[in-house]
Amino acid sequence: DGGITQSPKYLFRKEGQNVTLSCEQNLNHDAMYWYRQDPGQGLRLIYYSQIVNDFQKGDIAEGYSVSREKKESFPLTVTSAQKNPTAFYLCASSPSMAGDQPQHFGDGTRLSIL
Amino acid sequence: GENVEQHPSTLSVQEGDSAVIKCTYSDSASNYFPWYKQELGKRPQLIIDIRSNVGEKKDQRIAVTLNKTAKHFSLHITETQPEDSAVYFCAAANSGNTPLVFGKGTRLSVIA
Numbered sequence: 001d002g003g004i005t006q007s008p009k010y011l012f013r014k015e016g017q018n019v020t021l022s023c024e025q026n027l028n029h030d031a032m033y034w035y036r037q038d039p040g041q042g043l044r045l046i047y048y049s050q051i052v053n054d055f056q057k058g059d060i061a062e063g064y065s066v067s068r069e070k071k072e073s074f075p076l077t078v079t080s081a082q083k084n085p086t087a088f089y090l091c092a093s094s095p096s097m098a099g100d101q102p103q104h105f106g107d108g109t110r111l112s113i114l
Numbered sequence: 115g116e117n118v119e120q121h122p123s124t125l126s127v128q129e130g131d132s133a134v135i136k137c138t139y140s141d142s143a144s145n146y147f148p149w150y151k152q153e154l155g156k157r158p159q160l161i162i163d164i165r166s167n168v169g170e171k172k173d174q175r176i177a178v179t180l181n182k183t184a185k186h187f188s189l190h191i192t193e194t195q196p197e198d199s200a201v202y203f204c205a206a207a208n209s210g211n212t213p214l215v216f217g218k219g220t221r222l223s224v225i226a
Contacts, residue, residue: 041219043158043203099207099208107156
């Protein structure tokens with residue numbers, strides 16, 4: 001879905017380093033989400049945001065932080081507290097937070113530890 | 115909160131055969147059930163969805179059925195082709211301010 005852009009596509013993290021994953025959408029969606037996907041696993045929700053300057057923890061928020069200063073942007077920071085960060089990270093958005101709306105996904109960022 | 119169980123976790127079918135993936139949900143208030151297809155290394159893409167006011171929806175070779183009483187819904191793919199090989203995820207949500215809850219996925223392999 002060309003409306004959601006994640007960057008970079010690949011990212012490497014050193015021990016003790018914080019890294020930030022970018023997610024930008026031009027769909028004018030209010031709600032945005034971050035998911036973590038491990039090999040052979042499903043989608044686990046890290047954080048979500050209903051509106052600018054508001055966000056909530058998902059199922060696996062420990063070791064991650066987010067901000068939502070602009071409607072179109074929802075960056076995810078993987079902190080040094082996240083001891084096992086290697087995974088595929090997906091950003092998504094939907095028109096509103098109402099659960100009965102489809103989510104549109106970006107192409108993902110693959111994070112690895114050096 | 116909502117819990118979605120998906121079965122089977124892996125499925126292999128011969129090209130041309132049908133494939134069926136089943137999901138159950140726990141929250142009777144859920145009223146929206148999308149299905150996503152994720153090819154290797156790519157983004158999940160919505161392929162079909164159904165709302166609780168209908169029991170079945172079709173789009174060419176794919177269909178979804180919903181049984182609200184039993185709280186389960188299924189994805190049916192007919193005349194499978196090699197390009198149908200992917201991981202399929204079901205999800206459920208209600209109209210409140212809670213995110214979609216995803217199943218753990220089914221890896222479908224279509225053998226030519």
